[in-house]
Amino acid sequence: MNYYAFDNDIILENADCFNLALTLDCGQAFRWKKSENGVWSGAAFGKRLDISQTDGRIIFHNTDLSDFESVWLNYFDLDRDYALICNTLRADENLDRAINACFGIRILRQEPWETLCSFIISQNNNIPRIKGIIDRLCESFGEDIGGGFYSFPVPEIIASLTPDELAPIRAGFRAKYIIDAAQKVFLNEINLDGIKNLPDEQARDELLKIKGVGVKVAECTLLYGFNRINAFPVDVWVKRVMYGMYPGGLPECTENIRGIAQQYLFHYIRTS
DNA sequence: AGCCAGGGTCTGC
DNA sequence: GCAGACCATGGC
Numbered sequence: 001m002n003y004y005a006f007d008n009d010i011i012l013e014n015a016d017c018f019n020l021a022l023t024l025d026c027g028q029a030f031r032w033k034k035s036e037n038g039v040w041s042g043a044a045f046g047k048r049l050d051i052s053q054t055d056g057r058i059i060f061h062n063t064d065l066s067d068f069e070s071v072w073l074n075y076f077d078l079d080r081d082y083a084l085i086c087n088t089l090r091a092d093e094n095l096d097r098a099i100n101a102c103f104g105i106r107i108l109r110q111e112p113w114e115t116l117c118s119f120i121i122s123q124n125n126n127i128p129r130i131k132g133i134i135d136r137l138c139e140s141f142g143e144d145i146g147g148g149f150y151s152f153p154v155p156e157i158i159a160s161l162t163p164d165e166l167a168p169i170r171a172g173f174r175a176k177y178i179i180d181a182a183q184k185v186f187l188n189e190i191n192l193d194g195i196k197n198l199p200d201e202q203a204r205d206e207l208l209k210i211k212g213v214g215v216k217v218a219e220c221t222l223l224y225g226f227n228r229i230n231a232f233p234v235d236v237w238v239k240r241v242m243y244g245m246y247p248g249g250l251p252e253c254t255e256n257i258r259g260i261a262q263q264y265l266f267h268y269i270r271t272s
Numbered sequence: 273a274g275c276c277a278g279g280g281t282c283t284g285c
Numbered sequence: 286g287c288a289g290a291c292c293a294t295g296g297c
Binding site: 016124125128129131132170171172173174175 | 289292293294295296297
């Protein structure tokens with residue numbers, strides 16, 4: 001991997017195992033939109049980004065080295081050796097097929113609060129509708145960051161809302177959970193920064209204190225929001241994987257990287 | 273029309 | 286500890 005600035009873009013070359021479309025649209029993040037010209041637009045950490053891929057080259061549009069190195073390098077998990085991880089997982093034949101089918105998925109390192117809130121919204125819901133609810137949440141309560149994009153609303157804002165005020169985003173029964181989570185985070189009953197330093201098990205127990213957060217939402221938050229690549233979210237699709245492929249449990253090669261294995265298997269079974 | 277969706281809570285055994 | 290009802294909404 002190497003990168004350099006060119007005009008107002010950052011060019012990333014020879015990025016191992018990086019399929020941009022799969023990474024942004026495999027059910028781990030909900031705010032990236034693809035336009036006709038193949039450019040993906042979105043926002044994270046309060047910054048807008050347009051990004052595209054042609055062959056092995058990733059172009060970060062209208063940004064600079066400072067933002068690239070302080071935000072996007074981390075967000076796209078570019079320091080992790082996915083080639084090594086994939087080779088390890090290929091010891092299992094199901095994972096070998098899954099990796100062949102969706103090679104280049106990376107686990108994004110998203111913001112803890114946005115991840116937590118997004119996956120509370122995800123419960124008993126489908127991906128297109130999750131995206132719609134989150135769009136309306138950001139438009140209604142986030143800050144305008146230009147180009148028709150809005151930041152993800154901070155806990156303080158959502159903590160001050162009533163379920164009635166949240167009704168227009170049409171989150172249904174999840175509205176009260178979002179508010180409870182925001183209040184706990186804002187009042188520091190749940191310390192998201194502190195969770196960063198806890199072992200996986202204790203971090204999960206902290207998240208489970210939030211109403212509307214069960215094991216699955218907690219595991220998603222750990223995996224996508226706290227960079228815990230051994231977290232293993234089990235939704236209806238992964239249940240099907242476990243029932244169909246691994247009735248005796250996950251293979252040994254997934255040890256300590258179960259979350260990444262999960263992402264390949266999840267996307268594989270949903271698209272095959 | 274009825275089933276399903278990146279589930280969780282609450283109640284009743 | 287575990288099964289079952291219930292929860293809002295909209296895509297298919």
